[in-house]
Amino acid sequence: MLNPEVVKASSEQYETGEGCLSLPGQRKTMRHEWIEVTYRDIKFRKQKNKFSGSTAKIIQHEIDHCNGVLI
Ligand SMILES: [Zn+2]
Numbered sequence: 001m002l003n004p005e006v007v008k009a010s011s012e013q014y015e016t017g018e019g020c021l022s023l024p025g026q027r028k029t030m031r032h033e034w035i036e037v038t039y040r041d042i043k044f045r046k047q048k049n050k051f052s053g054s055t056a057k058i059i060q061h062e063i064d065h066c067n068g069v070l071i
Contacts, residue, residue: 001039004063007048008036018061018071027071031057 009032017026034052037059041047051059061071 001037001059002041002044004037004039004059004066006032006035006060006063007038008050010034016057018057020061020071022065022070029071031060035059 012033013030014033015028016031017028019026033056034050035056036048036050038046038048064071
């Protein structure tokens, strides 16, 4: 997933605990229940998909890193 950008997200958020390879232990954070993301795939083709559950959680975590945010 190259250059991901969240273009839509659920209005509802939930509190969750997350771990990160950059930090010890777990920390609380807020995540959207679902997100719609535009990005380029490995062949640099434009993609747009909706994600929910743990996949949405991980994508939000990694996009935060792209923006310099740690949980
Ligand atoms: Zn992380």
